[in-house]
Amino acid sequence: MVLSEVLFSSTCGPPISANTAVSRDVGVHGHAVSPSWAVKAAFKKSSAPPRCLAVSDSHVFAAQDQKAHVHVYSRPRGNQEALVPFQERIRCLALAGDVLVLGTAEGRLILWETCTGRQATTPPCHVQAVSCLAVTPFHLLSASDDSNINVWSLARLLEFGADVGHEPDRILSNHRAAITDLVVGPSTHASTSLCVSASKDKTCILWNHQSGQLLRTLLFPAVPLCISLDPCARALFAGAEDGGLYLVELFGDKPLLGSRSAELASSLVQVDSPLGVADADVGAPSCLALSYDGTLVFTGHPKGKIMRWTLTDDGHPAEMANLNAAVTNLVFVPLVPEERRYQVVNVVKPNQTQRQYTFTARLQGLLDLDAQFTERLDSTGIHSHQLETAIASLVASAPSVRNDSYLQKEIDELRSIVEEQKALHKATVQYEGAPKA
Numbered sequence: 001m002v003l004s005e006v007l008f009s010s011t012c013g014p015p016i017s018a019n020t021a022v023s024r025d026v027g028v029h030g031h032a033v034s035p036s037w038a039v040k041a042a043f044k045k046s047s048a049p050p051r052c053l054a055v056s057d058s059h060v061f062a063a064q065d066q067k068a069h070v071h072v073y074s075r076p077r078g079n080q081e082a083l084v085p086f087q088e089r090i091r092c093l094a095l096a097g098d099v100l101v102l103g104t105a106e107g108r109l110i111l112w113e114t115c116t117g118r119q120a121t122t123p124p125c126h127v128q129a130v131s132c133l134a135v136t137p138f139h140l141l142s143a144s145d146d147s148n149i150n151v152w153s154l155a156r157l158l159e160f161g162a163d164v165g166h167e168p169d170r171i172l173s174n175h176r177a178a179i180t181d182l183v184v185g186p187s188t189h190a191s192t193s194l195c196v197s198a199s200k201d202k203t204c205i206l207w208n209h210q211s212g213q214l215l216r217t218l219l220f221p222a223v224p225l226c227i228s229l230d231p232c233a234r235a236l237f238a239g240a241e242d243g244g245l246y247l248v249e250l251f252g253d254k255p256l257l258g259s260r261s262a263e264l265a266s267s268l269v270q271v272d273s274p275l276g277v278a279d280a281d282v283g284a285p286s287c288l289a290l291s292y293d294g295t296l297v298f299t300g301h302p303k304g305k306i307m308r309w310t311l312t313d314d315g316h317p318a319e320m321a322n323l324n325a326a327v328t329n330l331v332f333v334p335l336v337p338e339e340r341r342y343q344v345v346n347v348v349k350p351n352q353t354q355r356q357y358t359f360t361a362r363l364q365g366l367l368d369l370d371a372q373f374t375e376r377l378d379s380t381g382i383h384s385h386q387l388e389t390a391i392a393s394l395v396a397s398a399p400s401v402r403n404d405s406y407l408q409k410e411i412d413e414l415r416s417i418v419e420e421q422k423a424l425h426k427a428t429v430q431y432e433g434a435p436k437a
């Protein structure tokens with residue numbers, strides 16, 4: 001079986017030209033990247049701004065431009081499943097497992113459990129709008145137009161009965177202008193938890209987000225608008241306002257990180273030469289995504305084009321598609337999906353007043369529905385068969401009479417040997433103490 005990489009794109013705004021080859025209603029496309037480029041899916045009636053598209057193995061989530069709505073599309077059925085309203089306009093979103101995290105224009109975070117409908121909302125945690133989000137298995141990072149980055153514990157945000165008004169674990173605050181993009185590395189270890197933030201102050205800062213340590217500051221000739229780490233977090237790709245795609249090797253001949261780095265973390269690194277520059281009619285990239293092996297870079301542009309860059313010396317991109325509207329998001333679907341025992345069929349709309357906690361999903365795998373599974377699922381308390389099995393295992397593990405008699409025999413033999421040794425020792429002492437003739 002040949003694995004195919006799938007890249008989802010979104011557009012925002014009116015058509016650029018009267019191009020009848022591209023449907024005006026389609027706002028989200030699914031493209032097969034390998035073995036050949038082709039459109040595999042199309043979802044209508046969506047206008048998602050940058051950092052407002054998230055894709056799971058079953059659904060596509062697209063927040064709408066200047067609105068408090070999220071459109072939910074079913075990937076298996078190929079249609080729009082739900083329109084989910086919220087109280088505030090959505091500026092960015094990200095998926096943490098089955099939890100959709102949303103950043104609002106008022107600086108709040110909204111966490112929606114898509115399988116249960118449970119919703120948790122924080123008070124305004126940023127002075128200005130939340131501009132981008134990044135998630136790890138244990139942490140949530142939120143960046144804002146106020147130039148700060150908040151690091152949160154996902155477990156604390158989702159804890160039952162917790163005070164959602166608590167402060168973040170730490171605040172990263174070395175930027176001097178609005179954050180334009182934020183990415184995290186694959187490692188979850190405390191010493192190698194790498195994240196990178198891009199800002200309108202023309203810098204990208206490398207952080208250890210668990211310790212809050214600033215690792216290195218990169219200065220670009222133009223504002224970095226979108227960034228991405230390669231799959232091994234050994235290189236940083238940045239699309240800048242000047243139309244250039246920049247490649248920064250973190251562990252090259254002159255390592256910027258780690259014990260082999262010759263400079264202090266406070267040393268500023270000037271990034272001058274781009275890997276390549278897009279033509280003027282293409283414009284600056286608004287979004288960026290890397291292929292599964294990190295050898296191909298795809299950028300989306302406000303003039304409707306998706307470009308592919310290869311890691312060669314000439315660095316000139318090739319046009320892959322023209323969507324006739326501003327391309328705002330590029331998201332790769334994992335090549336090998338996470339193995340799970342359940343599948344999400346329909347999302348459950350968020351409900352803050354809901355008092356019951358019901359998990360809605362389809363169980364995966366073979367189930368003996370007409371026998372043990374159904375019987376135990378419908379039983380009250382612990383099923384009698386499970387009790388019988390537990391009692392039988394305890395009886396089987398108990399020592400038998402034969403084993404007890406064998407052990408008692410060994411004890412008696414050892415005791416007789418000890419008594420013989422005592423008698424021999426006593427006789428020896430008496431012989432040594434007797435008067436000699």
